[in-house]
Amino acid sequence: MFLFTARFSLTASETETFSDGLSVERKRVKPILMASNSDMGSADFESLSSTSDVELLKRAWRNEKAAPEILPYEGDLVERAKGQIELVEGNIEDYVENGMDPLVVSLYQMDLDRTQFLLRSYLRVRLLKIEKFMFHTLKSEEAESRLSEQEKVFATKCVADLAKHFEESVLIKLRESYRSVLKQSLISEEDDMVPEPHLDTFVVSRSNSHVTLNLYEEGESHQIVEMYRGDVYFIRYKVAKGAIESGKVDLI
Amino acid sequence: MVRIQKVESFYAKLRESATSAGSENPLLIFPSSSDVDSICALKVITHILESDSIQYSCFPVSSFLEIHKYAGPGLCSSSESPVTILLINWGCHRDLKLVLKLGPKARVFVVDSHRPIHLHNLSDYNERVVVLHTDDDERQADLAYDFHVSKLANESYQRGDESDDEEEEEEEDEEEEEEEGDRPSKRRKMDDGVKLFKKLKRDYYKMGTFHGKPSGCLLFELSHFLRKNTNELLWLACVSLTDQFVHERLTDERYQAAVMELEQHINSSGNIDKVTSVTLKDGTKVRAPDCSRISYEEEPRLMLLREWNLFDSMLCSSYIATKLKTWSDNGIKKLKLLLARMGFALIECQQKFPYMNNEVKRKMKQEFDRFLPEYGLNDFYYRSFLRLHGYSSKVSAADVVYGITALLESFLGSGGSSASQQFGEAYDALSLNNLDKLQSGMQQAIKVQRAILRQGSKAITKTGCIRSGRKFRWVKVDDTIDAKYLGYPQALTKFCYFLMDALREKGARMKPILCACASQELGKILVVGVCGKPRLGAVRGNAFGNAFRKAAQESRADYFHELFESSWIVLDASAVNSFMIRLTEKL
């Protein structure tokens, strides 16, 4: 259904494909899950969809999937998405009872399915990251501050369960000076057995606005890169980290 | 049942019934596992159903009563929720409401090429059964009716006639004639009406069984109307048509007409100018690997030529084998001589066909056209369909039919692979990316054909093997090894036609022929009967249906007459001889 393909068109139909094959089509129809301001009027489709919760959720999901470490929790967004999903579920039930054309109902259903998937995957990806780096997450203030309250509870329990498991399977069988979960031995000066996320991983990032990034650490050779809006770069996560948090750069 | 004139309204009704509110069951589809046309039709209709998001469940079946295993209680009872059922390639020629014991909540839709359609299934008053029956179908019917079938159907249904038994009616007529002398003239007029009705009914069924348009082609037309047709579906329609052709189920005229229709579709869907090669930036031309297109060409009547070699294919293909009598030494000599005359080295002809000398392959048609008429082989070439795919895959519709039929007909008895499992294999083999499955089917088909040649040669040369009676001939396949290949309906039918052709070449008078062979079930024999080939102008269809049932009943042994062709029946091994004797009396 390609009607016009102007840049800021109201009628373009674009398909985005994510790295795991999910294809999402921006349809010409009204977005099912609306923006926070519900009066649509003759608002520009582009600007509306760029602030709609679905778009925000998509962005949060994409970033979370691509980033090697856990990102700040988007609590408000999650709550709003939950509410809207419930609302649409109810609507669909009504449509079916009122005998709406099954094809149209299935379109609404598909839209709902996709949004539900996004929300579930977002939360799941975060939990998996917590699981993967559980000891680190609770040790690092920065990481811990990014968790929701429930995630903190989850992380704490994970750590307790795994530590217990280690103790009972391995550590109890070793000599006392080697019984630490986090340290190789009493001699270790710091916790040297805690896996940490690799912040040097390369990621693909796209800039939303003009931003300047330092390619190297402070004090090292001062080389910068300037990213303009829409530019796509393949750089180390560490470099883009700050910009991602401030929303200036997205991961894809 | 309402006689639907158009395919679209049939589908509209089906759709409405399947999606009606309150239906707890998905649409239940029961395709026949006896022929390739059924699989093609299934693929086409499911493509359409899926595009309309209609949920369905599909259970392949091989006999009338199997449906009860899967259809659930809704089929027969009145208290359950409505259930919609679709039958593919079976059901037409028996009174479905009666045979399946349909309850008031069941609605059965039928797409089936078997003819004639039972009058009760056709009646407008029968709300349980809807049969797809088009104008084209009526026009193209080989054996034309010259009365209004719909009136006859309604009349028959309303009278609640349960038997379309010719002989019982004849008896009734005689009784009425006796009484007539005592009655006033008014009664006589009514009797005339009844007599006429009974006569028409007799005429309707007298013509025996035959086939209408292939279901795959019909459903392809539906997909075309709905603008949901694809090249894949078009190919399936080609295969459906070829299935009927290979198994001698239609006349040459009908085949030609259908081929022309399909060729039009092929032309208009871009198969001719499909991009077959791509030019890279530096000018290199590369064959496009994903390209797949259909073409139509003159093909020789040599089965599975591309999987075989020229010599063996000529030796075993029924068309040439029966004319040249290749089972005899003399026949083989003739064949070798023919090849020599055409300038083909014997050793070349025994190479696997794809590796055969290109020069020879190019000259083939020319030489065949020149020399074959001498041997009476006048229509060696026929118009057929090919599918070209990827770099080297080229497969003909006929070969696909042979391969898939062989896959369908390789189920074993209990413990081995079941008919439903083989249906699944055959279903897979029909899609493009399962060439090796298709090829294994083709190899199996070759084995079957060799068995046909072996047993055929034995039957023809050994006196007394083919028993000839007044009304028909019959032969039993005794060889246990070849019985493994021939103990299936289509294979055995091919064997019948082989014998018929061979006998005709010998100058024998043409008579219907029956073949018996051990089936997969221990102690049971499969019997199939053929009357003649429609292609060669047989006037009647297959007349064995009723006769089989009666003869089997009288021989007092176990019998199974629930397969989808009434000319196929399974008997106890011990009952075969007495069955044949009684059958003579019935014909």
Next chain:
Amino acid sequence: MMYGRKGYQLVKDFASGEKGLLKPFNSKLFDETIEECEQNHGLIQSLITKMQQEGLDVQNNRNADHYGALVHHLSLTRNKRCLMAYVHNRAEIVRDLAWRVGLVLLELPPDIQEKLTALEKDYFKNHSKAIKSYMGKLGIELNVDMVPPKDPYIKIRVVGDIDQGIMMSDKTTNFTRHSMHFLKRTDAEPYIARNQLTYPPCLIGGKI
């Protein structure tokens, strides 16, 4: 006696398995590694004792014995890392099972259950509890929908034996062997997920 050899073998044993699939717990190698650690420890102790008896400061006197003890210590820690890695990687798979297959231990396919040690089964139960608790608090099920929804409907064929009369969201159907079905993806998912871990496979999914 070898330095870190058993630990190495233990890790190799794990690595030789198929990625993501559990092999039975190799108690023999595991215990042998522990045994090796004990030996290392014993030797460290004796070397330290020896140095002490010679009146040497263990920490700062870098003589042959010192280094000898260091080598043993490093071998020991290396073995410890191997042991922990072995348990840790298996624990990772256990967590993955909870996510992908189901949160109830007894519903895991028997051939997987028999590869878990008693301790691992406890860990599985504990981790499932953690996940369930989180999902409960949020009110969202997270262990479904693992694959991005491309189509709401999916086409499947039943190849193995499944219980008859499966209840779907709004329709009942009959999953007989060799039947084919076109149904809602969400209805089919649980059977497909289970299929990935059982052999022979019960369902074939995807487009035909």
